[in-house]
Amino acid sequence: MRVGKPVKALPQPSCDYCGSRALLVRYGDDSYPYRGDQGPLWICTACQAWIGVYARSKHNVPLGRLADAALREAKSNLHDALEPLVAGKVRRDGVNAFEARAKAIRWVAIELGFEPLPGSIHALTPEQCEQALRYVEAFMAARRPGG
Numbered sequence: 001m002r003v004g005k006p007v008k009a010l011p012q013p014s015c016d017y018c019g020s021r022a023l024l025v026r027y028g029d030d031s032y033p034y035r036g037d038q039g040p041l042w043i044c045t046a047c048q049a050w051i052g053v054y055a056r057s058k059h060n061v062p063l064g065r066l067a068d069a070a071l072r073e074a075k076s077n078l079h080d081a082l083e084p085l086v087a088g089k090v091r092r093d094g095v096n097a098f099e100a101r102a103k104a105i106r107w108v109a110i111e112l113g114f115e116p117l118p119g120s121i122h123a124l125t126p127e128q129c130e131q132a133l134r135y136v137e138a139f140m141a142a143r144r145p146g147g
């Protein structure tokens with residue numbers, strides 16, 4: 001009888017676009033999409049969709065779902081739209097930007113009733129990303145003086 005700690009299954013994310021199993025690549029690998037080292041990535045080369053892993057994750061736990069070019073762009077737009085709010089929170093509450101960003105995403109997700117609640121921007125679907133962007137833009141417009 002084998003005694004010991006149960007071995008936790010390693011994460012094996014799959015591609016949301018084609019259903020294939022994603023491949024773990026590192027800087028220097030043929031299919032690594034960036035010129036510089038951005039850390040290990042789970043990638044679907046057919047869809048050119050990928051996602052990074054948690055910085056200190058020993059098991060290369062993905063940050064969220066694999067993102068294709070359109071979703072990467074949507075996330076980047078949402079990220080930019082949230083930055084003024086994030087900067088404000090950092091100033092007011094003295095939290096770091098990383099934490100402020102996570103809280104901002106959580107706030108939008110609760111406002112829009114996303115289920116399950118995403119842990120970060122990387123968990124959002126393309127539709128949720130678009131919805132969140134519209135919500136944040138409307139929120140910022142309403143706060144603008146004279147707006």
Ligand SMILES: [Zn+2]
Pocket residue numbers: 015016017018019020044045046047048049
């Ligand atoms: Zn794919």
